[in-house]
Amino acid sequence: MPATTTLLQATQSEAVTAIENDVLLSSSLWANVALAGLAILLFVYMGRNVEAPRAKLIWGATLLIPLVSISSYLGLLSGLTVGFIEMPPGHALAGEEVMSQWGRYLTWALSTPMILLALGLLADVDIGDLFVVIAADIGMCVTGLAAALITSSYGLRWAFYLVSCAFFLVVLYAILVEWPQSATAAGTDEIFGTLRALTVVLWLGYPIIWAVGIEGLALVQSVGLTSWGYSALDIGAKYLFAFLLLRWVAANQDVVGQPTLGTHSEETAPADD
Amino acid sequence: MPATTTLLQATQSEAVTAIENDVLLSSSLWANVALAGLAILLFVYMGRNVEAPRAKLIWGATLLIPLVSISSYLGLLSGLTVGFIEMPPGHALAGEEVMSQWGRYLTWALSTPMILLALGLLADVDIGDLFVVIAADIGMCVTGLAAALITSSYGLRWAFYLVSCAFFLVVLYAILVEWPQSATAAGTDEIFGTLRALTVVLWLGYPIIWAVGIEGLALVQSVGLTSWGYSALDIGAKYLFAFLLLRWVAANQDVVGQPTLGTHSEETAPADD
Amino acid sequence: MPATTTLLQATQSEAVTAIENDVLLSSSLWANVALAGLAILLFVYMGRNVEAPRAKLIWGATLLIPLVSISSYLGLLSGLTVGFIEMPPGHALAGEEVMSQWGRYLTWALSTPMILLALGLLADVDIGDLFVVIAADIGMCVTGLAAALITSSYGLRWAFYLVSCAFFLVVLYAILVEWPQSATAAGTDEIFGTLRALTVVLWLGYPIIWAVGIEGLALVQSVGLTSWGYSALDIGAKYLFAFLLLRWVAANQDVVGQPTLGTHSEETAPADD
Numbered sequence: 095m096p097a098t099t100t101l102l103q104a105t106q107s108e109a110v111t112a113i114e115n116d117v118l119l120s121s122s123l124w125a126n127v128a129l130a131g132l133a134i135l136l137f138v139y140m141g142r143n144v145e146a147p148r149a150k151l152i153w154g155a156t157l158l159i160p161l162v163s164i165s166s167y168l169g170l171l172s173g174l175t176v177g178f179i180e181m182p183p184g185h186a187l188a189g190e191e192v193m194s195q196w197g198r199y200l201t202w203a204l205s206t207p208m209i210l211l212a213l214g215l216l217a218d219v220d221i222g223d224l225f226v227v228i229a230a231d232i233g234m235c236v237t238g239l240a241a242a243l244i245t246s247s248y249g250l251r252w253a254f255y256l257v258s259c260a261f262f263l264v265v266l267y268a269i270l271v272e273w274p275q276s277a278t279a280a281g282t283d284e285i286f287g288t289l290r291a292l293t294v295v296l297w298l299g300y301p302i303i304w305a306v307g308i309e310g311l312a313l314v315q316s317v318g319l320t321s322w323g324y325s326a327l328d329i330g331a332k333y334l335f336a337f338l339l340l341r342w343v344a345a346n347q348d349v350v351g352q353p354t355l356g357t358h359s360e361e362t363a364p365a366d367d
Numbered sequence: 368m369p370a371t372t373t374l375l376q377a378t379q380s381e382a383v384t385a386i387e388n389d390v391l392l393s394s395s396l397w398a399n400v401a402l403a404g405l406a407i408l409l410f411v412y413m414g415r416n417v418e419a420p421r422a423k424l425i426w427g428a429t430l431l432i433p434l435v436s437i438s439s440y441l442g443l444l445s446g447l448t449v450g451f452i453e454m455p456p457g458h459a460l461a462g463e464e465v466m467s468q469w470g471r472y473l474t475w476a477l478s479t480p481m482i483l484l485a486l487g488l489l490a491d492v493d494i495g496d497l498f499v500v501i502a503a504d505i506g507m508c509v510t511g512l513a514a515a516l517i518t519s520s521y522g523l524r525w526a527f528y529l530v531s532c533a534f535f536l537v538v539l540y541a542i543l544v545e546w547p548q549s550a551t552a553a554g555t556d557e558i559f560g561t562l563r564a565l566t567v568v569l570w571l572g573y574p575i576i577w578a579v580g581i582e583g584l585a586l587v588q589s590v591g592l593t594s595w596g597y598s599a600l601d602i603g604a605k606y607l608f609a610f611l612l613l614r615w616v617a618a619n620q621d622v623v624g625q626p627t628l629g630t631h632s633e634e635t636a637p638a639d640d
Numbered sequence: 641m642p643a644t645t646t647l648l649q650a651t652q653s654e655a656v657t658a659i660e661n662d663v664l665l666s667s668s669l670w671a672n673v674a675l676a677g678l679a680i681l682l683f684v685y686m687g688r689n690v691e692a693p694r695a696k697l698i699w700g701a702t703l704l705i706p707l708v709s710i711s712s713y714l715g716l717l718s719g720l721t722v723g724f725i726e727m728p729p730g731h732a733l734a735g736e737e738v739m740s741q742w743g744r745y746l747t748w749a750l751s752t753p754m755i756l757l758a759l760g761l762l763a764d765v766d767i768g769d770l771f772v773v774i775a776a777d778i779g780m781c782v783t784g785l786a787a788a789l790i791t792s793s794y795g796l797r798w799a800f801y802l803v804s805c806a807f808f809l810v811v812l813y814a815i816l817v818e819w820p821q822s823a824t825a826a827g828t829d830e831i832f833g834t835l836r837a838l839t840v841v842l843w844l845g846y847p848i849i850w851a852v853g854i855e856g857l858a859l860v861q862s863v864g865l866t867s868w869g870y871s872a873l874d875i876g877a878k879y880l881f882a883f884l885l886l887r888w889v890a891a892n893q894d895v896v897g898q899p900t901l902g903t904h905s906e907e908t909a910p911a912d913d
Binding site: 109 | 374450452453493494495496498499500502503505506509510513516517518519520523526527530533534537541545
């Protein structure tokens with residue numbers, strides 16, 4: 095049997111077996127598949143009367159959030175994006191095998207930009223600004239993936255954790271300091287403030303779970319509990335976030351009426367040449 | 368010998384052997400390498416008199432389409448982006464090994480955004496809109512990759528197929544409903560209509576081939592025929608598409624004269640503050 | 641032990657051992673970790689008084705460059721993004737195993753777009769233009785990755801090298817011919833000229849090192865020397881580039897005052913409808 099077949103299949107079947115034998119773990123995944131599916135149907139329904147071009151645009155970006163999320167959880171359930179890591183010396187479980195849901199980091203690299211895009215469109219921020227923040231966000235996810243996959247050194251796992259946090263600080267700075275000004279200028283500061291608070295608080299939870307969970311200090315040694323931690327955060331940061339945003343957009347199409355990104359900032363800070 | 372060497376090499380040499388022994392299969396790949404190469408030379412020649420900044424921009428985006436395509440087919444021919452999958456229970460070929468050209472999905476994630484970018488620039492759509500549609504398009508390709516690689520469950524292969532189709536619907540909605548209005552405002556509606564029809568019809572062919580081909584229902588069980596299906600669609604959706612677009616741009620530089628994305632929509636729907 | 645565990649761990653530990661036993665090689669990696677770390681601290685300090693929105697934006701894009709770079713070198717040092725390739729017949733080291741630092745290509749796909757973004761923001765180029773150039777740049781890095789990983793054919797390694805160079809030509813054309821005009825209009829032509837020269841000269845070094853180094857013609861057969869070649873180029877093209885840019889931005893915030901991308905080109909080439 096060819097080498098790739100053997101590998102791809104062994105990995106997937108091992109992972110599927112491990113997931114099926116752990117009720118806590120499998121419920122943390124299926125719960126999100128179900129909720130993401132419901133969210134997609136609900137959001138399509140909520141968007142039926144959205145007419146203004148810019149409101150439609152925000153609606154489209156928001157709809158992608160549960161679509162990426164359902165893909166992520168189906169990938170974990172199929173075993174395609176799950177692996178087993180032998181922890182390096184220094185780790186609390188050194189030498190033991192730990193399930194790594196590395197697919198989460200990969201799909202966050204696609205879903206979190208959608209969340210930032212929706213927030214940025216709402217606040218009507220400059221397109222270049224959005225580029226930089228999304229690049230930092232992708233850097234955060236990719237270095238998180240590296241932290242999860244390193245088996246050669248405990249210290250390097252934490253080095254990547256720190257670099258990932260540094261990328262996160264760039265994102266936090268934009269959301270907390272820069273974008274609120276744009277949102278005020280765009281007249282969307284109230285809903286932006288709510289969603290920003292939700293995002294900042296919940297996003298802070300991810301590095302905390304990593305640190306105390308099985309991939310970090312392993313104060314919590316249950317794969318199922320760690321997985322539920324991420325799953326619960328995803329429910330708030332993705333479906334609740336998207337629901338609040340869409341409900342507001344559907345009711346305030348006139349406020350988000352104009353279609354071009356960055357128009358407001360252009361007006362408030364005219365070119366000085 | 369180190370583990371990675373063994374794996375990387377075994378996979379590539381198995382795939383190369385399988386391709387070389389199947390004339391139908393190898394011709395489906397070499398035909399596209401040849402056509403993509405000719406397209407690159409032709410397009411460079413066609414662009415020699417393009418002067419207007421915006422026309423040059425569309426020309427640049429279009430030139431990338433055959434460049435990505437030639438990379439894709441060289442990757443398949445080298446065996447680097449080809450693998451062997453043992454189909455799960457429930458599939459018509461359950462337990463048998465099937466060649467998976469998974470590299471196609473990966474490179475579509477880079478080439479199809481270029482096609483959408485060229486269409487979007489032509490229709491002069493809002494940049495935020497383009498962002499969302501390209502994100503949905505990448506989601507479509509990545510979930511297609513997942514559908515192709517899952518060996519643990521037949522049902523999950525189709526679950527990913529459905530999610531991929533949902534992303535496709537977002538793209539279709541934009542191309543069919545939203546962008547034509549922008550194209551009319553930009554005065555490019557005739558060529559946009561032609562290219563949109565070509566794109567929609569051919570892109571619908573990809574999920575159909577997946578469904579009836581060897582990765583789906585396996586009504587067609589020949590790897591070579593399935594591969595030719597994708598290759599023929601690529602010829603129309605990539606080189607013919609790009610040729611028609613470039614010929615029009617070269618002859619209508621004055622129509623696509625202004626350099627900024629989204630200017631028209633700004634004019635037709637002014638900010639109401 | 642599960643198959644993935646075995647593979648992931650064997651690869652990482654082999655690579656780490658090989659790196660630790662080669663002072664030239666390991667110094668080429670640690671030097672960049674140290675310099676990238678210092679650059680991050682220095683750039684945060686240099687940005688403390690940047691207030692103008694657009695200047696802050698360029699500063700943010702520039703800060704990401706050393707952040708991506710430190711991630712790249714930590715990935716190489718951990719062995720996560722390093723592999724061993726058996727060179728195909730025709731190569732000077734045919735049949736021998738050569739260490740491939742494939743992670744370099746992967747992280748260049750994230751770091752070089754940041755450099756182009758910073759250059760593009762400085763020259764105030766059209767956002768669509770930036771899209772196309774960044775897409776070509778990512779194509780360049782991904783085909784470079786393919787060139788590095790192919791073990792089945794010496795000819796295909798060089799075919800990918802040529803395709804990668806074709807993508808590079810698209811990037812070079814934009815930087816050398818198109819963007820200088822925008823930079824002149826934006827009043828940033830002096831610093832743009834300096835950084836453009838630095839970028840073009842150093843970026844030309846990468847394909848040269850590939851060609852003469854161990855992955856290409858193998859005129860230089862030392863992995864450590866080849867690695868130092870890339871590392872030295874990175875020092876100039878990343879940290880020196882970013883330092884010069886930030887020093888200029890901090891001192892010329894008024895010149896880069898206006899926040900919207902592409903405004904100047906719009907003014908110099910008004911829509912003719």
